[in-house]
Amino acid sequence: MRHTLLALAAIATLTMGTAQAEVATYAIDPSHTFVTFEIGHMGTSTNRGRFDKKEGTAQLDIAGKTGKVDLTIDATSLSTGTPAFNKHLMSADFFNVEQYPTLKFSADKFVFNGTKVSEINGTLTLLGKTNPVTLKASNFNCYQSPMLKREVCGGDFAATIQRSQWGMTWGANYGFPDAVQLVVQVEAVKQ
Template sequence: MRTTLFALAAASLFAGAVQAAPATYAIDPTHTFATFEIDHFGASTNRARFDKKSGSVEFDKTAKTGKVQIELDMTSVNSGTAPFNKHLQSADIFNVEKFPTAKFVSDKFVFEGDKLKEVTGKLTLLDQTHPITIKSNKFTCYESPMLQKREVCGGDFEATIDRTQWGVNYGIPYGFPKNVRLVLQIEAVKQ
């Protein structure tokens, strides 16, 4: 009986040691890009990105779970054209004077087998929070030879949102679409 109890206790300790704990990763701003695209009268596509971003990822490879928090500095919106940047920053669109940041928070990673399929969470923009699902186009973890073999995880993601849910209504009467495509490239370094 005593041997059985000892064996069970040892097995329990061993099982706990084998389970991987979630690891924390810091967003690498030099390899992370958040851009958006919106149709321009069916003739072209307007695009812009946010140059300043920060955040963290908590990821447990074994359990296939994770958490994400990414913050965008809305004042850093960059379309490549200064007058358009000013309009994007204005009260017509992002109202950066009143709402200088946007945030995406998620605590649900959805896997199909070993492949990350999507990340669901909530986007806060203009002080309004609504759920979004971000599709994973590719995702992997690797040892970076540039960072003394530290682990980096990242991938390409995208989502299409109805901007009017967040109160971004500019141009609707002129025929601008409600739908905006978000394109995200994210890499995060294990801490």
């Protein structure tokens, strides 16, 4: 009986060690990660922009259905394809990059559908204010990269935010909407 209890204790210890070993750390791949935004323009078309510089890490435990992400976005890398529009968006009217050169998304609550991440609940810090944001996945997958010879995980995520929550209200009196669509395409490489 004593040997059986010792064997069960050893198996339990090994199992706990295995569960912890399933937490993996990933580095955000900036060449496969894009943070974009979309906002309606006077009810006729959609203005779009993106941030070209970003970095961060993620932790993922698919078996334990947990995750964590920290993504830092360089607001000065904003690009719309139109220099004059970039300049206005970087001004104090919008992103105020002189005072707030970075945006940050942090999350420690992942929702899974089977082995796929379906939602990430976190916070977005913008213009010195932090508010909750839920990114919903339209795609999520992990694969063995033939080029990197490492596991890569990522997906397409989106959220609609109200920009006024962060104090970004310029243009509201002209009819520009408060709602902004955030789209995050992300891939991260297992370290």
